[in-house]
């Protein structure tokens with residue numbers, strides 16, 4: 572049987588900079604390739620699948636030092652690949668697995684991912700085709716409150732993330748939280764960018 576390989580971009584130990592687990596020590600695994608092209612994407616270096624090294628689960632785990640309690644699989648769009656073998660291997664090392672997805676693809680329950688962060692994007696008309704634990708919307712000029720699917724996650728699990736630290740985005744996120752209290756939104760930041768780390 573042919574072993575599954577993943578297009579590998581980078582790994583680093585740091586802190587989860589976004590969402591519910593913000594500030595927690597995390598090992599990041601970034602895979603290449605994305606089915607969208609967002610105007611303000613901050614990981615365009617993950618787009619080129621052809622240039623990425625293809626690693627088996629074992630090779631990937633050798634590459635990463637899984638020192639942190641949480642492992643965040645991100646991209647790009649990591650759901651383009653069957654993540655089940657990778658998640659199973661990480662669980663055997665007694666680590667929890669979170670994923671960062673744009674929400675366009677279903678995530679099979681068999682993958683057994685512990686925490687799904689979906690960040691619906693304008694390029695997919697804010698599609699959510701998985702079952703997220705939390706939602707993260709980048710507040711750009713286009714985002715409207717009608718795009719926000721607060722009913723898809725438990726109350727208080729929708730983050731309005733400020734786009735590229737822009738003051739207009741921060742003001743818009745603030746206003747949305749205050750004007751729509753019934754949606755139980757939260758302003759979200761990217762702590763790693765404020766701290767100047769990866």
Ligand SMILES: Nc1nc2[nH]cc(C(=O)O)c2c(=O)[nH]1
Nearest residue numbers: 586587588589645671763769
């Ligand atoms: N520190 C840190 N936290 C993150 N949370 C989600 C990230 C991502 O790029 O998906 C990310 C990232 O790139 N760095």
Ligand code: SF4
Nearest residue numbers: 605607608609612647
């Ligand atoms: S979905 Fe994420 S990785 Fe893909 S283009 Fe948009 S911001 Fe970049």
Ligand SMILES: [Mg+2]
Nearest residue numbers: 613614645769
């Ligand atoms: Mg990032």
